[in-house]
Amino acid sequence: MESPLILINLKTYKEGIGDRAHRIAAAAETVSAESGVTIGIAPSFMEIHPLSRHYAIPVYAQHIDGISPGTGTGHILPEAVKLAGAHGTLINHSERRLTLADIEAAVSAAKRVRLETVVCTNNVPTSAAAAALSPDYVAIEPPELIGSGVSVSKADPGIIENSVAAVRKVHDGVKVLTGAGIQSGECVKIALDLGTHGVLLASSVVKADDPEKVLRELVSLL
């Protein structure tokens, strides 16, 4: 059976840059090797290359633009992200929202360069719409729970269950992640039991005094 995915988004937390990014990536590599669970990391753009070179874990961009090489000053070129060693990319995170047209362009551009796609959504209808674009993953995150310390798995299991059903109805091959407030092995297990393929999380690991300890707890019931 395919391993679940735990995807750690370092966002723009000061605890997620420089040496801390390396510490979290090293912890992810260790816990992934011990547990057999795939643990990915989405660092700042500047850290995609250093982390992808040094650690045997999948590295994701936090965003790409749906552009082609050429006159795109200030944009994030998918080809450059791929060359930096990224395995995949988030698209449309709640903190980096796009229009539907932009999401479609970003998914197409990611496919062009063979980057795995994780399209983030905020509710059940947007999960269904995202699935129609055939990304690898749809990641459902209720915005009000992001960074709240309150787990979506416990506070709103219905949105997970309904998103899984909506995505399956549109496109059975699209996998579902969930996120917002994920902080324990129990949160991860509930998410998987509801039909997801893993979790997207940030603060519980990024801000932890001991990220490795939190990661061990997150995989403890798998």
Ligand SMILES: O=C[C@H](O)COP(=O)(O)O
């Ligand atoms: O990308 C990650 C999500 O926005 C969840 O963030 P959080 O784990 O801090 O709630």
